[in-house]
Amino acid sequence: MTERELKKSIKEISPIDVYKLLPRTNCGECGFPNCMAFATKLVNGEVAIEDCKPLLKEENKQAYSKLKELLAPAVKTVTIGAGERLVKVGGKYVMYRHEFTYHNPTPIAVDVTDEMDDKELEERIKKIEGFSYNYIGRTLKLDMVAVRSVSNDPDAFKLTVEKVAKMTDMPLILCSFNPSVMEAGLVQVKDRRPLIYAATKDNWKEMAELALMYNCPLAIFAPGDLKLLRSLSRTLLEYGVEDLLLDPGTFYDEGLSDTINNFTMIRRCACKKGDELLSFPLIGTPITVWTSGEISKEIIQWKEAILASMLISRYADLLIVHSIDGWVILPQVIWRFNIYTDPRKPVSVEPGLKVFGKPDENSPVLLTTNYALTYFTVESDIKSANLDCYLLVVDTGGISVESSVAGRYLTADTIADAVKEYKLEEKVKHRYLILPGLAARLSGEAEDTTGWRILVGPKDSSGIAKFLSEKWPPKEGEE
Ligand code: SF4
Numbered sequence: 001m002t003e004r005e006l007k008k009s010i011k012e013i014s015p016i017d018v019y020k021l022l023p024r025t026n027c028g029e030c031g032f033p034n035c036m037a038f039a040t041k042l043v044n045g046e047v048a049i050e051d052c053k054p055l056l057k058e059e060n061k062q063a064y065s066k067l068k069e070l071l072a073p074a075v076k077t078v079t080i081g082a083g084e085r086l087v088k089v090g091g092k093y094v095m096y097r098h099e100f101t102y103h104n105p106t107p108i109a110v111d112v113t114d115e116m117d118d119k120e121l122e123e124r125i126k127k128i129e130g131f132s133y134n135y136i137g138r139t140l141k142l143d144m145v146a147v148r149s150v151s152n153d154p155d156a157f158k159l160t161v162e163k164v165a166k167m168t169d170m171p172l173i174l175c176s177f178n179p180s181v182m183e184a185g186l187v188q189v190k191d192r193r194p195l196i197y198a199a200t201k202d203n204w205k206e207m208a209e210l211a212l213m214y215n216c217p218l219a220i221f222a223p224g225d226l227k228l229l230r231s232l233s234r235t236l237l238e239y240g241v242e243d244l245l246l247d248p249g250t251f252y253d254e255g256l257s258d259t260i261n262n263f264t265m266i267r268r269c270a271c272k273k274g275d276e277l278l279s280f281p282l283i284g285t286p287i288t289v290w291t292s293g294e295i296s297k298e299i300i301q302w303k304e305a306i307l308a309s310m311l312i313s314r315y316a317d318l319l320i321v322h323s324i325d326g327w328v329i330l331p332q333v334i335w336r337f338n339i340y341t342d343p344r345k346p347v348s349v350e351p352g353l354k355v356f357g358k359p360d361e362n363s364p365v366l367l368t369t370n371y372a373l374t375y376f377t378v379e380s381d382i383k384s385a386n387l388d389c390y391l392l393v394v395d396t397g398g399i400s401v402e403s404s405v406a407g408r409y410l411t412a413d414t415i416a417d418a419v420k421e422y423k424l425e426e427k428v429k430h431r432y433l434i435l436p437g438l439a440a441r442l443s444g445e446a447e448d449t450t451g452w453r454i455l456v457g458p459k460d461s462s463g464i465a466k467f468l469s470e471k472w473p474p475k476e477g478e479e
Helices: 015-019 035-043 058-070 118-130 154-167 179-189 204-214 226-239 253-271 286-291 297-313 326-339 372-384 401-406 412-421 437-450 461-471
Strands: 077-080 087-090 108-113 132-135 138-141 144-148 172-175 195-199 218-221 244-247 318-321 352-356 365-369 389-394 432-435 453-456
Touching: 015 035, 015 058, 108 118, 108 154, 108 326, 118 154, 132 326, 138 326, 144 154, 154 172, 154 179, 172 179, 179 204, 195 204, 195 244, 204 218, 204 226, 218 226, 226 244, 226 253, 253 297, 286 297, 286 318, 297 318, 297 326, 318 326, 352 372, 365 372, 365 401, 372 389, 372 461, 389 412, 401 437, 412 432, 412 437, 432 437, 437 453
Parallel strands: 108 144, 108 318, 144 172, 172 195, 195 218, 218 244, 365 389, 365 432, 432 453
Antiparallel strands: 077 087, 132 138, 352 389
8 A cells, every 4th residue: 555655643733833824914804813823723623724814815825725735634524515504524634533623523314215205205304304403502413315216217316306406405415326317316406516426346437427527526335345445546536536435335233343444444544544545534324224134123223323323433424324213313413413522622501690480689599510511401400390590600611510619610719700790799689699519518618709698509400499499598597
């Protein structure tokens, strides 16, 4: 295997390396006070190079290209779709999430086929579009529709693609190994940049022509044959197709370990060895389990769920699935959310004074931290008990109550600052603040710094309703 000389990994690039290539005028157009601040954000992957508009000017063309090269991810970013709903796949810098944040969460595509009647098609698209789950303040959704040719009939495929395109503006994957079928579908959605799935050793030339003619990304399918996958990648690159995705095959049952090994080997070649022929996003197809011959639908779905979550972990950049039931999809979107959060930053919510129900000047004031998981648990317990109260959310950098007390992010001083900042005195006429039970040890000191009486609430927010029913309003001397 030929290996290009490995460029600096993202971890080795310092903000200074980047700063040197920026215009260094500190003009502030990017929204940051100076170029150094922007360089730091750029190295962390929190902004795009293009956010520095002066860098796009003709005179900075060379610096822009150098910066692009310097910050290019090990796995190419490929866009599928157009307009607001386009998805980006790949764009990975590292093999392991603890090394650097993973970017571009794995889009999940659900299939429809050209043998479904209008009613089935419509119902399925509605389900795909309508799937939505609120998880610690984020809305988790499905991303794409994969239109499969089962009939192998160009006219049937054309009609189905046309119908699907009218029903949804989600990005599309067109699936057929037959170039005539593929072209019939492509003409219906030529402005929507669908993914062409897929080129094989038998059809690569025709599929490459279509990819170039319609300016679409192209998937390569070489199940279980990494040499062939790599060779097709070389051939297609030489032919001029630059936006490639790789499908090394997804095998179930006794093929599970081969599947993970193949995905891992390819990602290792891209990230550790700089193999440009394998530096493309990977497609996982848990949908293949539906060809297993298994009779029980639930067992197939269960296997599909396992495959999907395995591949989200290692290293699929795009998934095609068939199951649409919540119990199969929900674990995937939650797992994906967790894998793709920044491991350096706890998931947090905005600090501040939150209002529940219709509190008045006599209503209780509870306190928690801005760790998202804690906040949404407390919020859910307050809402389900229909309580009228205030909740003071203290900024602890997204750290939970117990850890932030131990790490001194939640202290008597930060509580006093929050009481002052969010003007609690103007909201209620009493002077009682309810601390979570896990922060009980701050109560004495917090009384001194805030001047408020501290009540120690339950350790678990599920006990808030009971606590308030027994202890609120407090009776003088009882607290
Ligand atoms: S827009 Fe560019 S030149 Fe201006 S401050 Fe930001 S990084 Fe510097």
